[in-house]
Amino acid sequence: MSATDVQVVGQDAGPPPEEAVPGGVGGLLRRGVDNLKSGNLGVLPIVLALVFIVVFFSYRATNFFTAENFGNIIIQMAGTTMLAYGVVFVLLLGEIDLSVSYVAGIGALTVAELQRPGSGPALSGLIAIPVAIAICALIGFAQGTIVAKIGVPSFVVTLAGFLIWQGVIVYRLAVPGSIIIQDRWINYTGSYYFSRIAGWGIAAGITAVYALISLSSLVGKLRAGLAVQDPWLVGVKIVAVALASFGTVAICNHASVQGTPLGLPLAAVIIVFFLLVLTYLAKRTTFGRHVYAVGGNAEAARRAGISVARIRIVVFMISSAMAAIGGIILAANVNSVDTNFGGGTLLLDAISAAVIGGTSLFGGRGEVRNAFIGGAVIATVANGLNTANYNPGTIYMVTGTILLLAVTLDTIVRRLQVRAGR
Amino acid sequence: MTDTPLLELQNISKSFGSVQALTDVDFEVRRGEVMALVGDNGAGKSTLIKCIAGTHLPDSGHILFEGEEVHIHGPKDAARLGIEVVYQDLALCDNLDVVQNMYLGREEHDRFHRLKEPVMETRTAATMKSLAVTTIRSIRQPVATLSGGQRQSVAVARAVMWNSKLVILDEPTAALGVAQTEQVLDLVRRLAQQGLAVVIISHNLHDVFETAHRITVLRLGRNVGVYERAKTTQQEVVEAITAGKPTKVSGIPSTGAAAAT
Numbered sequence: 316m317s318a319t320d321v322q323v324v325g326q327d328a329g330p331p332p333e334e335a336v337p338g339g340v341g342g343l344l345r346r347g348v349d350n351l352k353s354g355n356l357g358v359l360p361i362v363l364a365l366v367f368i369v370v371f372f373s374y375r376a377t378n379f380f381t382a383e384n385f386g387n388i389i390i391q392m393a394g395t396t397m398l399a400y401g402v403v404f405v406l407l408l409g410e411i412d413l414s415v416s417y418v419a420g421i422g423a424l425t426v427a428e429l430q431r432p433g434s435g436p437a438l439s440g441l442i443a444i445p446v447a448i449a450i451c452a453l454i455g456f457a458q459g460t461i462v463a464k465i466g467v468p469s470f471v472v473t474l475a476g477f478l479i480w481q482g483v484i485v486y487r488l489a490v491p492g493s494i495i496i497q498d499r500w501i502n503y504t505g506s507y508y509f510s511r512i513a514g515w516g517i518a519a520g521i522t523a524v525y526a527l528i529s530l531s532s533l534v535g536k537l538r539a540g541l542a543v544q545d546p547w548l549v550g551v552k553i554v555a556v557a558l559a560s561f562g563t564v565a566i567c568n569h570a571s572v573q574g575t576p577l578g579l580p581l582a583a584v585i586i587v588f589f590l591l592v593l594t595y596l597a598k599r600t601t602f603g604r605h606v607y608a609v610g611g612n613a614e615a616a617r618r619a620g621i622s623v624a625r626i627r628i629v630v631f632m633i634s635s636a637m638a639a640i641g642g643i644i645l646a647a648n649v650n651s652v653d654t655n656f657g658g659g660t661l662l663l664d665a666i667s668a669a670v671i672g673g674t675s676l677f678g679g680r681g682e683v684r685n686a687f688i689g690g691a692v693i694a695t696v697a698n699g700l701n702t703a704n705y706n707p708g709t710i711y712m713v714t715g716t717i718l719l720l721a722v723t724l725d726t727i728v729r730r731l732q733v734r735a736g737r
Numbered sequence: 738m739t740d741t742p743l744l745e746l747q748n749i750s751k752s753f754g755s756v757q758a759l760t761d762v763d764f765e766v767r768r769g770e771v772m773a774l775v776g777d778n779g780a781g782k783s784t785l786i787k788c789i790a791g792t793h794l795p796d797s798g799h800i801l802f803e804g805e806e807v808h809i810h811g812p813k814d815a816a817r818l819g820i821e822v823v824y825q826d827l828a829l830c831d832n833l834d835v836v837q838n839m840y841l842g843r844e845e846h847d848r849f850h851r852l853k854e855p856v857m858e859t860r861t862a863a864t865m866k867s868l869a870v871t872t873i874r875s876i877r878q879p880v881a882t883l884s885g886g887q888r889q890s891v892a893v894a895r896a897v898m899w900n901s902k903l904v905i906l907d908e909p910t911a912a913l914g915v916a917q918t919e920q921v922l923d924l925v926r927r928l929a930q931q932g933l934a935v936v937i938i939s940h941n942l943h944d945v946f947e948t949a950h951r952i953t954v955l956r957l958g959r960n961v962g963v964y965e966r967a968k969t970t971q972q973e974v975v976e977a978i979t980a981g982k983p984t985k986v987s988g989i990p991s992t993g994a995a996a997a998t
Contacts, residue, residue: 532854539855541862601850604833608841611830618812618828619842679832 358688360724361672364717365692372699379702382570386580388691388698389567390505393582394419394645396690398665399672400593401637403686404630406669407597407610409678410462410469412634414476415665418454419642420484420657422447426643427652428487430498440500444643451639452632454480459631463624469631477662485654493653496646505647507581511568514579518560521587526553528595582644586687589637593683606630610678641665660711664693667714671721675729692717741804742767743934744789744820744903749798751784758784759795759958766903771925771935773949775942777978781958782938786905789936790822791815821896822905825912827888831881835873836861838880839895864898868927872920886917890924897928904928905936910944922947942971956981 373380398415405412429436429443438446458476462469488494496502509517529549536543563583570577597603605626608616617623645661646652668689674681693714700710742765751759759781766772776782787793789800791809800807802818809815815822829838836854839861845853861876870890873883880888889909896904906925910918925948928935939945945952946966954961954977961981964974 535855536858539859541855541858599852601844601846601852604837604844604852605842607833608830608837611832612828614826615828615830615841620813621842679830 358673358684361688361692361721365688365695368692368695368699372695372703376699376703379699382566383572383577384698384702385566386508386570386577388694389586390580390582390648391698392690392694393505393586394641394648395661395664395668395693396586396686397589397641397644398638398661399668399686399690400589400683401634401641402665402669403674403681403683404593404597404606405469405634406666406674406676407606407678407681408627408630409610409613409676410627410630411666411676412458412469412473412631413662414454414458414473414480415634415638415641416662417477417480417484417657418451418635418638419645419661420652421454421480422451422639422642423646423652423656424484424487424494425450425639426498426501427494427496427646430496430501431494432497440498440503443498444501447643448636448639451642452636455632455635456628458635459628462631463627481657484652484656488652488654488656493651495651497650501643502647502650503581504585504644505582505650508567508578509581509584510578511576514564514568515561517579517584518557518564521560521591522553522557524591525556529553585640585644586690589640590683590687593633597683602626602629607679610680612679638665660714664714667718668693670725671718673721673725675725676722677729742801743803745801745804746785746789747799747801749785749788749795749800751788751793751795757958759788761798762955762958762960764953764960766934766936768902768934769929769932770951771929771937771949773945773952774936774938774955775940775945775952775974775978776955776961779957780955780978782955783907784958785955786822786907786936786938789815789820789903789905816899816901819900819902820905821899821901821903823889823892823896823907823909825908827892829880829888829892832879834879835865835876835883835891838891839864839898841895843899860898861894864894867931868894868897868924870894870924884917885913886920889913889917889921893921893924893928897933901933903934903936905938907938908940909937910939910941918944942974945974946971954978954981 369380378384398419402412402415425447426440426443429438429446430440431437454476458469458472461467461472529552533543533546533549564579567577567579567583597606605616605621608619608621609623609626613623616626642657646656669681669686670676670689671692672681672685672687672689674685696713696717697710700707700713744764744766746762746764749759749762749764750757762781762785764772764774764785774782774785784793788795789809791811791814794810800809802820807814807818809818809820812822830841833841836858840857845856847853858876865871865873865876868890870887873887873890880891883891893904893906893909909921909925913921922944925935925937929950937945937948949966952964952966952969952974954964954974956978961977964977
């Protein structure tokens with residue numbers, strides 16, 4: 316994972332500069348101070364950390380900084396990152412969802428069950444995947460309703476979900492032990508590579524969509540006669556997104572396994588697709604605005620006429636639906652679902668990814684791109700430590716340390732905010 | 738200010754179980770006027786405001802808005818009439834910026850629920866300008882970074898922006914320093930100058946005398962009197978608050994009961 320890539324995509328999801336303060340370096344600096352005051356440290360520290368991690372492992376392991384491994388990291392981060400995307404929304408509300416890992420397991424189990432040939436329904440993955448996502452969204456609806464309507468703390472509801480859905484997976488798989496996934500559509504999510512040409516086309520498409528969104532926003536502002544700070548920054552960001560997209564495709568197209576060229580993994584497209592869609596949902600729609608409002612001050616949101624319960628329920632549905640997608644990708648990575656699916660560090664990796672990236676546990680503060688960067692950090696650390704032949708225990712210790720540092724930083728910044736606020 | 742009052746309450750009574758919170762209270766406020774509502778703790782100020790805001794339904798009495806009797810059954814009814822209340826806790830989301838708070842729950846959007854940021858930003862800027870709230874450097878900065886006075890200004894501006902006719906401010910200066918208090922009092926005066934009716938609840942008689950045209954004093958859930966600022970003194974109002982006798986005999990408001998007439 317190249318440093319420029321992460322830095323750039325990290326910035327792309329953010330809102331365009333909107334403050335009517337003077338432009339130039341002074342304006343940027345002032346905006347930085349404003350952000351710091353409001354407890355928004357941005358993605359800079361974690362991006363720097365990622366750069367450091369990449370440099371470190373490139374130095375430690377000869378086969379880390381290769382095109383092939385770049386593709387590996389993308390595929391390895393995809394599943395966890397999907398879960399983390401959903402977790403960001405839950406954290407924005409100031410809630411928690413501990414059930415995502417086993418809801419992911421339910422998603423994986425559902426597709427595995429539906430595609431099972433022989434005694435199973437042997438459905439195509441194209442049907443099985445939407446059904447699994449819908450079932451998990453229903454789980455989210457149930458959990459969210461208990462939280463929002465009855466008022467049971469989300470920690471308890473989703474902890475119960477954690478146990479219940481784990482139980483369902485173990486119960487179902489107790490006898491066969493595992494279900495092999497043979498459907499090609501499902502397995503594609505973890506193992507499909509685009510051709511070189513298609514890769515370039517996708518890079519162009521992502522750049523075009525990003526440019527269209529940010530330029531239309533810019534034009535809207537200019538037309539309304541609003542002051543736009545640093546219009547050149549919009550251009551810089553578009554160029555950066557283009558560089559990241561084409562750079563990623565260039566590296567992936569360079570990769571090959573035993574002479575067979577690989578290309579851009581489908582997983583990369585899934586990651587970026589949901590990054591863009593969910594960021595749009597969070598930042599540019601009334602729903603997203605209300606999520607931030609409820610997370611910032613639920614009472615104020617309620618008095619403003621926002622249906623707090625509805626927002627909470629929908630967010631838990633998003634969380635579970637994203638978990639389903641992540642679960643399907645994780646299952647596709649190993650072409651099977653077994654009784655241990657959803658266990659291990661999946662849950663904590665997903666929450667850590669969101670939090671490491673800068674999403675606050677206290678609600679109201681965070682962005683979808685945080686999960687993207689956090690997911691990249693966690694996958695890169697795990698991949699690097701494996702590649703460099705470290706003891707597996709080291710992975711947990713290092714990830715734990717990064718998590719602690721990230722949240723400590725977040726807490727310090729938050730205290731600064733309280734002081735600056737009044 | 739001789740036209741019919743914008744809001745007129747007649748003989749409002751309200752009890753909670755055995756506690757009689759309001760007894761035959763009259764109250765009025767006119768367009769372009771700042772009416773202060775003062776009284777000691779437990780005098781019934783909050784209850785009266787909640788009757789106007791729709792949080793409480795009075796047991797008896799009439800509420801006239803623009804000369805016509807209305808029944809306010811909830812905050813939405815009040816908002817429909819053009820009555821906005823700024824409560825002491827302001828109800829702002831610290832993590833959102835000024836524009837986002839101004840439009841909280843009433844965002845401008847297209848049919849795909851996409852936010853129309855330029856529209857919201859333009860109107861917020863215009864509202865801020867019309868109220869001469871100039872101390873906020875950028876309306877795109879999070880409310881968390883604002884001072885107490887600025888936050889109060891945002892809350893008031895939000896109340897004003899929705900074509901409101903009557904703005905009720907509950908202890909707007911309670912948590913503010915001297916300079917910020919002045920800033921908010923300026924804002925209150927400007928609201929009245931723009932033709933809005935303003936009700937200000939305050940314990941601070943200095944603030945009241947700085948802004949109000951008239952002062953309604955409640956004591957133990959009853960009217961003590963309505964004083965015109967120009968014709969009364971702080972001393973007189975303090976006496977009315979602490980030891981005033983209920984002056985109302987019939988349904989006629991007792992304006993200037995003590996000395997003002």
